[in-house]
Ligand SMILES: Cc1cc2nc3c(=O)[nH]c(=O)nc-3n(C[C@H](O)[C@H](O)[C@H](O)COP(=O)(O)OP(=O)(O)OC[C@H]3O[C@@H](n4cnc5c(N)ncnc54)[C@H](O)[C@@H]3O)c2cc1C
């Protein structure tokens with residue numbers, strides 16, 4: 157049995173799983189960066205499987221199961237925290253009324269086959285049942301079994317319960333990478349060092365794809381809270397109103413939560429006038445007397461959304477890593493069922509059949525593996541991936557036991573350590589052949605040039621098979637941090653359009669100087685800080701400056717990319733001493749970028765211990781580009797193997813290679 161479980165993320169999902177695992181005798185540690193940033197803190201707390209109008213049958217089943225677990229789960233939590241008063245979590249099966257302004261025309265009556273009842277109320281009935289609704293409400297559904305919980309107090313109760321059971325917490329700690337070897341997680345890299353456990357659970361909400369390339373992205377929601385004024389003696393609302401683009405959630409403590417916007421703006425923080433205005437307009441239309449209620453508080457949060465709006469639950473590509481993320485709009489509702497099913501997976505190795513529907517591999521073209529075959533290509537391009545070329549550049553003979561686990565950037569593993577570009581080729585066909593011949597798995601693309609169809613970039617984006625090659629959008633042509641941030645966002649959209657939904661990589665170039673193409677260190681640092689905040693995996697192109705490399709690593713960049721020599725100069729390794737210092741100190745991959753002119757220089761950079769190379773001009777401008785690409789691929793592998801083999805020390809004097817003893821004297 158797995159006893160030590162490390163949970164990444166201390167939102168409701170991480171906490172609920174921690175309590176359940178601990179109750180089943182596991183040793184549990186929760187690592188959490190920032191509890192106040194959690195969606196769990198920001199939510200409205202509705203328990204609304206029916207009001208949410210969930211179309212997917214398996215999801216509806218999951219939500220209903222969770223709703224039915226709620227009463228016992230709440231009692232258990234409140235017992236654990238020695239507070240039997242059910243109001244402590246604000247759990248309130250108060251029902252949800254969903255008024256409409258236009259009748260949809262469907263048959264409206266009690267639906268007896270519904271697993272939970274739903275009643276249609278016509279205009280007269282709804283106004284009688286809920287006085288104070290806007291005059292233009294024409295009817296609505298009543299879902300008596302839906303309800304709410306005060307998510308902010310619930311997570312506090314969960315945290316207290318977990319602590320009282322002995323769950324250990326590492327607060328304010330950021331997980332930077334999940335380190336894997338041969339289908340196993342061997343530990344997690346954090347800002348306080350390397351942590352190990354028997355088993356790992358990823359419950360990092362909207363930030364999950366900073367650690368694994370899952371299709372989880374943030375969907376921002378703005379919220380506000382009103383207070384029932386003193387002069388209103390009785391609670392005016394005793395059920396949730398779930399209207400069009402608005403929900404009104406009255407708490408028993410006389411606050412009223414209004415939500416929420418649904419914005420696709422990455423991790424852009426703050427409340428905005430437009431967001432708050434839209435909520436207030438919709439709320440006062442639905443329940444006009446709110447117009448006079450005092451505003452108490454505003455906030456925002458990031459729902460962990462997936463492209464099909466369903467959570468990702470259960471096993472992963474690694475046998476000791478389980479996933480519980482992507483709960484999107486229903487994570488508060490789904491907490492108890494998630495905790496149960498995930499504890500079953502981790503501790504009893506039993507997978508409820510329902511979990512097949514929420515398996516991570518549904519976003520790939522691969523079939524869902526059975527329990528006995530757990531490895532798929534989610535994070536690691538297959539080791540024998542040849543990128544269309546007949547030669548496999550990555551095969552390293554087993555007898556050498558090289559223990560090279562691949563290049564890991566922002567949790568994604570690549571076998572090839574060579575990245576190439578797409579510029580300067582004489583034709584698209586030559587570029588395609590060169591990319592294939594190099595064996596590279598990452599190709600950088602200048603977002604601006606592709607968007608503007610610059611000469612040589614027409615049709616470029618479509619010319620490569622992005623099912624096989626990971627796109628590294630770059631901000632070439634940007635002179636300021638602001639421009640680079642804008643272009644990075646476009647790059648992310650471009651990658652999405654080309655089918656890489658989960659690609660958050662950006663090669664950051666801020667280059668104001670046209671003659672030497674030297675990057676602006678200050679602009680690069682500023683842009684990197686912002687882009688990291690927005691959830692990008694940032695790969696900054698820099699001069700070979702060890703201090704800057706350190707600062708960029710500290711702000712959360714996924715790699716550093718020091719230059720060997722100016723871009724396109726083919727001068728070779730001109731910055732060796734500084735690159736060596738960067739390599740010695742870096743905890744993120746060091747990618748030597750720009751200026752490499754020949755395979756010998758590529759090999760030399762890898763022998764120094766660089767993790768990867770980015771080479772464009774030396775390939776594109778060679779007389780025979782595909783052949784040079786092949787040579788660069790071989791040189792990268794040779795340099796890496798030589799680095800792993802460990803070169804001999806350099807000596808001042810000769811030392812004979814043949815033995816000096818036992819020779820025949822003449
Ligand atoms: C405005 C809004 C309204 C909502 N309303 C409802 C509702 O009414 N009903 C409902 O059921 N659901 C609702 N939701 C959805 C629900 O809040 C989420 O689905 C749920 O909170 C997700 O929980 P989680 O634990 O997965 O993620 P989160 O609560 O976001 O927690 C993730 C945690 O992981 C931590 N973390 C992330 N990355 C790292 C890292 N690298 N290292 C360490 N820690 C890390 C974060 O700091 C965070 O604390 C709403 C969400 C929003 C934003």
Ligand SMILES: CC(=O)[C@@H](O)[C@H](O)COP(=O)(O)O
Pocket residue numbers: 576577578579600630632722723724725726749750751752770771772773774
């Ligand atoms: C394509 C790209 O990103 C280049 O800006 C990169 O820096 C490579 O430089 P070389 O063209 O000198 O290899």
